[in-house]
Amino acid sequence: AIGPSGAVDVLATTNVSPREKLFMVRFGGRVLLVGSSPAGLRTLSEVSDAAEVADLLARVDAPAAKKLREEMEAADGKSSTGTPKGEA
Numbered sequence: 001a002i003g004p005s006g007a008v009d010v011l012a013t014t015n016v017s018p019r020e021k022l023f024m025v026r027f028g029g030r031v032l033l034v035g036s037s038p039a040g041l042r043t044l045s046e047v048s049d050a051a052e053v054a055d056l057l058a059r060v061d062a063p064a065a066k067k068l069r070e071e072m073e074a075a076d077g078k079s080s081t082g083t084p085k086g087e088a
Contacts, residue, residue, distance in 0.1 A: 011031070019037060030053065031047045031057070
């Protein structure tokens with residue numbers, strides 16, 4: 001998490017080339033794909049649809065992604081298995 005509030009989390013990174021990287025970043029309820037190159041940083045894509053964010057988070061094995069998945073499930077009133085709480 002970046003900053004004292006933990007409002008920004010780097011969920012995943014991958015090298016594109018020796019001088020270029022991609023970062024999957026959580027910012028609030030959105031997931032951003034950010035490119036890093038010698039020229040600087042650039043937002044390449046932004047996902048804010050809750051279902052798409054949940055799908056992306058399910059594909060990422062990172063503590064920050066797990067935390068956000070749990071927060072989203074709590075907000076939706078579902079358990080981690082996808083069933084309504086109290087019905088598992």
